[in-house]
Amino acid sequence: MAASSAVPRASVENSRSERMYPLVLCICRVVLAVTQFSVAYDTYLSFADLSVLNENSFDTPLSSIADTKTLYEWVPVMPSGDSIVKNYGKNQLFNYFIIRVIHFLHGNITSLLIYPASITLAFMVILSLYDLFEIYQTRYSKAKLQETGYWLHLVLFTASIALIILQAVILLFESGGISHMEVLYPFLFAYNSGQNSHKMLLKIGAGSLKRGLVASVIFNLGSLVPDTYLLLVKTLQPLRLYIIVNSMKIACGMTVVAAFIMGCIVRYYVGAGVDPKLMGDKTTLNIWKHNQLINVNDIYPTTQWTLDNNISNSAYIEADYTHLPVLDLPKYITSRVNRTTKHFTRIQGAGLEVPEFFARMEDTEDKMRPLIRAKSINVYSFVQNSFGHALHVLKVFLYVVSFVGLSSLSFGSFSFLLVLRRHKLLLYINVLVDAFAVVVHLCNMIMVRYPMEGSEFFCNIKEYIPAGSGATFEAMAIYAWMCRASQLFKLVHGIAAVLALLSIGNIGVLYMLWK
Structure with a gap:
């Protein structure tokens, strides 16, 4: 009698442990996803605070600025003491173009901070809800649910990796571009003290926020650790190293695609600038x-x-x-x-004398x-x-x-x-x-x-x-x-x-x- 009661008790404990294991991973996934979103949102607010205007304030593309009638009297010019020649940095139209390029990069950065973080959070919530459904349901075939869950994990995991790589490459390059222009053209930025306080000027400070950008990318990657572990566990052990190596190939290809998109962006504003x-x-x-x-x-x-x-x-x-x-x-x-x-009028007399101008x-x-x-x-x-x-x-x-x-x-x-x-x-x-x-x-x-x-x-x-x-x-x-x-x-x-x-x-x- 005691032996027969021990078997159901052991099976109940095993079923509980089988449920607790994925449940803990779900909790870790959600916690990491919320953490990465919090870090990204905080950095987004700091970056958005650098601009008084939102990205919807500009309806003219960079390539049409020269053909758009507007007033440029407010546009700063390079101080005379810093000018190499008298007209160096005094072209207000081109200075306005640089300001617009800065806003263009700023808008891209804020978008890449909030959208990938939000999408990753949504993906992790979907995966967690599916895992909970798989744990507690009893009506459907467990094998079918596990197969569907594997492909769902794989698709959303790959999409998240692609978003994070795109975010990392473009985010870091464009933020570095703004920081570089802060050094080269400080007169085209506004200072917190109130100088150059025109609303079109971006505030100085993009360089100091670069740590927040890096942290956003790292935490976004960290939110995928539980799913990386789950995908590897579900793979045959001899193939795990093979999958890791070839996954790195795919990740490198995605990085190249991100570099291609960034190259298109550079060509856009360089082509407009000439x-x-x-x-x-x-x-x-x-x-x-x-x-x-x-x-x-x-x-x-x-x-x-x-x-x-x-x-x-x-x-x-x-x-x-x-x-x-x-x-x-x-x-x-x-x-x-x-x-x-003019030179012929200086000639005295009416001879065939060669003008001095031609001599x-x-x-x-x-x-x-x-x-x-x-x-x-x-x-x-x-x-x-x-x-x-x-x-x-x-x-x-x-x-x-x-x-x-x-x-x-x-x-x-x-x-x-x-x-x-x-x-x-x-x-x-x-x-x-x-x-x-x-x-x-x-x-x-x-x-x-x-x-x-x-x-x-x-x-x-x-x-x-x-x-x-x-x-x-x-x-x-x-x-x-x-x-x-x-x-x-x-x-x-x-x-x-x-x-x-x-x-x-x-x-x-x-x-x-x-x-």
């Missing part, structure tokens, strides 16, 4: 205006060819040389006729003018070529990184066929695929070198600027953004190297499975 109307580039505008081979309406349908005072006060090049024959032939001819007529240029201004023109042409050509190089580097990067991301995700996803089918033939095929993947990722490293080296050119731009001249404030801003983009290119280059190592390591894991 607009000649923003820079007060009268030379390029006149070239387009008088070149019959260019249909200006295809480039700028709403272009107004008269520049406002707030643009022309910071001319792209100090010397206005639109009278050059290659730029504006009518102006050049008129100028030469006027000068020739030699004794006037100091006439002697220096060719040098000034040549210097201006050199600067103009260098800056225009550098802008074209910047856009070309970004375009090549997007092409290359799209291939790197596609190849890494494809190789990583294919490896999981062995987990699903567990056929010995797939083991040999995976060895060949990983060997091919090593070659592909090495080629990816070589391809990424071009945008990486091309962007580092802008970090040392002062060494290449034509001697005796300097680039404008506007051009230096573009160069600074491109220099920072080199960090993104180095990230992709490093990921390609890691993917090659993971493919080599996966061959070793497959060998251990074969043995």
